[in-house]
Structure formats: C-alpha cells, structure tokens
Amino acid sequence: MRPYLGLITVYSPEEDAFFATGAFKHNPKHPFVNLSGRRFRVGSIEGSKVIYVRCGVGMVNAAAATQQMLDVFRMIGIVNFGIAGNVNCSMSMGDVIIPKQFAQTGLWDWVKFKATIPTNDVAELDFGSCDVPNGGDNELGSIGTLWFQTSQNWLEVSSSLEGMALEQCVNSSLCLPEKPKVVVGLNGATANIFVDNAAYREFLYTTFHVSSLDMESAVIVMTCLSNGFKVIVIRGLSDLAGAQDGDNTIRLFGPLAASNVAKAVVQFVKTLRGFHFQQSI
Structure with a gap:
C-alpha cells in the first residue's frame, strides 16, 4: 500500500482556500480520523494519497499535529502550507515563498x-x-x-512552480500593483510571535536574511527531520510585518495569499507525483 503525503495548514482561512480549489477528494469509505480534537482528513489529489489536518496556531500545536500524523499514519513526508509575514523588500504581498531553511527565532x-x-x-x-x-x-x-533544512530533492521538485500563474486581485476593486510570483530557496523564520513591528522586522531581515515570518514552519520541519521524513514548506505572503502605513494588511490580502498558496500546494502535489513516477521507472 502506498504511503500518504501529509498536508498541514494552520487556521480556517487557509483551510477554506485549500478546499476551494476542489482538488482534494475525500476517501468515500474512510473520510477522516479524529485524534485529540483534530480532524485528519483522508483523501487524494490527482491520484496522490494525502492526509490533511489543520493544526492550529503556534509551535506547540504544529509539533503535536505533525508528530500525531507521523505516528498514526503511513507517511512519505509532509507539506506545511499557509500564509506568512513578508520581511524581504524584494518580495511582495501575494507572492508564494518555498524556503530552503528555517530559523527558530524564538529559541536561542x-x-x-x-x-x-x-x-x-x-x-x-x-x-x-x-x-x-x-x-x-x-x-x-x-x-x-540553528537552521533547519527542508528536504533538498523536494525543494528541487518545487523549482518547477516558479513561473506559475497566481492571482493578483482580491476582488474587482482591490488588486496588487504587480503580478505575484513563486520564489524557491530563500530563508524563513518561525517564533510564537505575530510580528507587526517595523524595527523588529528589519532586525530579523538584516541579522538572519529571512524573507518570511510565521508561527509553525520551523517546528514542523524539525519534527519531520527528527523522525526521518521528508518535508517542505510553502507559504503565501499576506502582510509586511509592520512595515506598512496604518493597520496590518493581513485582513485585506490574507485571503489572496491563502488562495495563491493553496494553488501552489496542489501544483506541487501533482508535480511530486510525476517525480516519483519517473523515479520508479
């Protein structure tokens, strides 16, 4: 029996965007398993067997859900996806980043x-x-x-996503000034901190050269690596982590970032299936 590919996201807007793609098909006989208050949904995407879970916000939730998935199900590896803050001036809101490594900037x-x-x-x-x-x-x-590295061969597979079409507009009256893009191979950072402060944003960028900030990815990567499983992270940039004038833009552009990252995840799953098929020939 072929193992499953794990998909882990964080909170409901990301989940809504993922299911809105229509790519996930529930297993008709065993559509889900409930464990410790989380629903692990069993299904497929374009013929690839997947198990999806929404872990909840923060590092403890992320680590617990990841370890549960690896302990209970027969897995090939895990894709963590969701939205993130942007700390790189060469990146824009709506862009999708697939980092090569993560720092835990709350663990010193x-x-x-x-x-x-x-x-x-x-x-x-x-x-x-x-x-x-x-x-x-x-x-x-x-x-x-410390830096925690994502799986190199999956990162190479994800490079084919660069150039894919992403959405530029939230609606007919709210659009980004530039077409969003997928960028592979930068650095990300994780801590139990929602950053909305320009000075701290600048510190993280200049000190660690990270491009995205989130609250889960590094521990998901670390948990997968410590258990010997492959892992990759795909994040959509939803805000400027404090560099913007006025209120944080996550409520405006969060849905767009979530939609773009969901599309990138579906494309990665399709591409990964083709990669494993070629490797088996």
Missing part, C-alpha cells in the same frame, strides 16, 4: 558576557554591536540559533 542559545557561541549555532546576534549611539560591549552578551 543566550550565552554569558564575552562567552563563545556554540559551534553548532549558525547565526549570531552580538548585543554589544547594537549599543546606541556608539556601540561596544554590554553584559547582555550574544545569542545564537
């Missing part, structure tokens, strides 16, 4: 003053260099964090 190694960052940490922030106005030492020391 915070070391003593003048101590050395652990060698397995790959990103560092030295607080002394941030002193205003002159910079220099302070007793806050420095912090480091």
